Amino acid sequence: MAILLLADHDNTTLSDQTAKALTAAAQIGGEIDILIAGKNASDAAAQAAKLAGVRSVIVAEADALEHRLAEPTAALIVALAEGYDTILSPATSTGKNVLPRVAALLDVMQISEVTEVVAADTFKRPIYAGNAIEVVQSTEAKRVLTIRTASFAAAGAAAAEAPVRSVEEAASGDLSRFVENILSQSDRPDLSAAKIIVSGGRALGSDQTFRDVLNPVADKLGAAVGASRAAVDAGYAPNDLQVGQTGKVVAPDLYIACGISGAIQHLAGMKDSKIIVAINTDAEAPIFQVADYGIVGDLFEVLPEMARQL
Amino acid sequence: MKVLVPVKRVIDHNVKIRVKADGSGVDLANVKMSINPFDEIAVEEAVRLKESGAASEVVAVSVGPAQAQDVLRTALAMGADRAILITAETAVEPLAVAKILKGVVEAEEPGLVILGKQAIDDDCNQTGQMLAALLGWSQGTFASGIALGDGNAKVTREVDGGLQVIEINLPAIVTADLRLNEPRYASLPNIMKAKKKPLETKSPEDFGASIARRLTVLRVEEPATRQAGVKVGNVAELLDKLKNEAGVI
Ligand SMILES: Cc1cc2nc3c(=O)[nH]c(=O)nc-3n(C[C@H](O)[C@H](O)[C@H](O)COP(=O)(O)OP(=O)(O)OC[C@H]3O[C@@H](n4cnc5c(N)ncnc54)[C@H](O)[C@@H]3O)c2cc1C
Numbered sequence: 424m425a426i427l428l429l430a431d432h433d434n435t436t437l438s439d440q441t442a443k444a445l446t447a448a449a450q451i452g453g454e455i456d457i458l459i460a461g462k463n464a465s466d467a468a469a470q471a472a473k474l475a476g477v478r479s480v481i482v483a484e485a486d487a488l489e490h491r492l493a494e495p496t497a498a499l500i501v502a503l504a505e506g507y508d509t510i511l512s513p514a515t516s517t518g519k520n521v522l523p524r525v526a527a528l529l530d531v532m533q534i535s536e537v538t539e540v541v542a543a544d545t546f547k548r549p550i551y552a553g554n555a556i557e558v559v560q561s562t563e564a565k566r567v568l569t570i571r572t573a574s575f576a577a578a579g580a581a582a583a584e585a586p587v588r589s590v591e592e593a594a595s596g597d598l599s600r601f602v603e604n605i606l607s608q609s610d611r612p613d614l615s616a617a618k619i620i621v622s623g624g625r626a627l628g629s630d631q632t633f634r635d636v637l638n639p640v641a642d643k644l645g646a647a648v649g650a651s652r653a654a655v656d657a658g659y660a661p662n663d664l665q666v667g668q669t670g671k672v673v674a675p676d677l678y679i680a681c682g683i684s685g686a687i688q689h690l691a692g693m694k695d696s697k698i699i700v701a702i703n704t705d706a707e708a709p710i711f712q713v714a715d716y717g718i719v720g721d722l723f724e725v726l727p728e729m730a731r732q733l
Numbered sequence: 734m735k736v737l738v739p740v741k742r743v744i745d746h747n748v749k750i751r752v753k754a755d756g757s758g759v760d761l762a763n764v765k766m767s768i769n770p771f772d773e774i775a776v777e778e779a780v781r782l783k784e785s786g787a788a789s790e791v792v793a794v795s796v797g798p799a800q801a802q803d804v805l806r807t808a809l810a811m812g813a814d815r816a817i818l819i820t821a822e823t824a825v826e827p828l829a830v831a832k833i834l835k836g837v838v839e840a841e842e843p844g845l846v847i848l849g850k851q852a853i854d855d856d857c858n859q860t861g862q863m864l865a866a867l868l869g870w871s872q873g874t875f876a877s878g879i880a881l882g883d884g885n886a887k888v889t890r891e892v893d894g895g896l897q898v899i900e901i902n903l904p905a906i907v908t909a910d911l912r913l914n915e916p917r918y919a920s921l922p923n924i925m926k927a928k929k930k931p932l933e934t935k936s937p938e939d940f941g942a943s944i945a946r947r948l949t950v951l952r953v954e955e956p957a958t959r960q961a962g963v964k965v966g967n968v969a970e971l972l973d974k975l976k977n978e979a980g981v982i
């Protein structure tokens with residue numbers, strides 16, 4: 424049994440999503456190799472080598488892999504696949520883009536967004552926006568999985584570093600080219616790693632008020648800022664802040680939902696948070712059905728008051 | 734250029750589903766079914782490409798039961814030119830759907846296939862990527878913008894850190910994210926017209942594809958439910974509870 428884990432990184436930094444997917448891999452059991460596909464990625468590789476439970480780190484560096492475009496990254500994994508019976512990655516935008524392509528090239532079904540390892544061939548995953556949990560078994564020659572990282576703790580550090588070796592890129596026929604990244608700049612913790620998230624909905628009214636009202640509270644709490652789809656669609660917040668069925672899935676210690684009604688698609692992304700707080704003018708809003716603590720009130724009064732008292 | 738749009742019939746996104754007591758699945762009896770929301774966005778994008786002159790024909794295709802005709806009629810009412818229903822009475826996995834679609838692509842030879850990024854029932858987010866793999870085509874997934882060029886397309890993608898722009902060779906697979914466009918409502922005259930547009934019915938075997946399942950669903954469970962907590966009167970009380978009762982700040 425050997426497992427290949429496609430790492431999530433930006434060439435210099437390994438994201439903690441990799442360490443979380445590693446925990447899932449360890450629960451499946453077997454020798455685990457981490458694949459760093461990138462360019463000038465020795466820093467990310469060195470960080471991967473320090474994670475506990477890693478047999479080796481495999482590095483493939485090429486122009487086409489710098490941004491982990493789907494076609495060359497999938498071709499690389501398929502070229503390495505023979506030595507592995509499980510191939511997995513965190514369910515990040517890269518993992519979700521690349522792994523189904525790998526699965527089809529290997530002629531196996533993928534199991535998406537695994538939240539629990541039941542056995543080496545059996546997994547739990549949410550369906551219908553998390554309103555049902557499917558227990559699914561794969562008896563195929565290889566298993567291809569994406570891991571919902573909010574459900575797994577990050578693996579720790581190793582006593583000894585794992586060996587790092589290089590492999591060549593695999594030919595994939597120049598099908599696509601990277602043009603640019605337009606990434607949001609923020610000094611706040613990343614949504615997927617934050618212990619506390621302050622999240623805003625349509626009620627915030629504009630991008631200016633979204634920042635003016637949420638940021639002081641988030642600053643005091645050292646929190647990340649999230650948003651509902653309505654807030655993102657209206658342009659109050661960038662798309663990468665969206666929490667939900669089609670945004671990020673988060674499970675912080677504390678999630679504060681401000682002016683968010685609690686549609687099932689939003690709940691799908693945050694209902695596994697340890698403590699949920701809801702602030703909403705409508706006492707009947709569905710968000711109160713999942714909130715541990717609720718304040719029925721105007722967020723434009725409640726949040727500034729919170730910032731003052733914190 | 735012809736554009737192919739695969740559309741899936743799924744439970745309406747407003748319906749709260751129920752897990753069957755025996756764990757065999759989700760209760761779909763007498764539940765409102767609709768076109769998958771992402772596929773509606775894909776249809777809209779294809780129709781806009783036709784209206785702008787970039788596309789010559791829009792073909793909608795669905796794999797599903799006879800009732801999936803309804804979602805194909807929705808696509809036709811939005812402006813698709815014709816539709817193909819590939820009948821399958823049981824739920825078909827993404828890999829098998831992709832294999833059927835590969836056959837449709839080989840028969841229809843579109844320059845672009847626009848799928849939804851994810852079906853809101855199985856939440857798989859796989860089919861478009863799998864179809865791209867099987868065809869050996871490029872893929873632009875989670876698209877919030879498509880700009881067609883000469884033999885290629887610039888696709889703006891919603892990624893974890895923000896947005897990413899890539900250029901992909903045509904023919905290509907694109908999967909639609911929520912902010913690609915806002916789908917139109919079909920007008921009553923267009924709904925009437927859609928009834929007369931061509932809709933042919935085929936079977937998976939016509940495309941040499943098997944729909945035998947690869948994965949075994951052992952059971953479907955109810956998710957852990959949360960209890961509603963308490964309402965607090967003011968901010969001071971809230972902060973006190975967060976500090977001293979929950980211990981999270
Ligand atoms: C396929 C699909 C996928 C989707 N994916 C997602 C997703 O990933 N994430 C997501 O969030 N949504 C998603 N949605 C959208 C979802 O269905 C809801 O439309 C959305 O979550 C609503 O956002 P909201 O709660 O901010 O807005 P609304 O539902 O409009 O709620 C606003 C709330 O603010 C309250 N309010 C108003 N004024 C104040 C005030 N002054 N103070 C306090 N409260 C106030 C109101 O009482 C109301 O409850 C998806 C929908 C579909 C169809």
Ligand SMILES: Nc1ncnc2c1ncn2[C@@H]1O[C@H](COP(=O)(O)O)[C@@H](O)[C@H]1O
Pocket residue numbers: 739740741742769771772775794795796797825827830847848849850851852853855856857858859860861
């Ligand atoms: N049975 C089907 N018929 C037509 N299109 C489908 C079907 N299943 C999936 N698709 C397409 O593939 C996309 C992604 O589905 P999935 O991989 O199941 O999440 C959907 O948005 C549809 O565009």
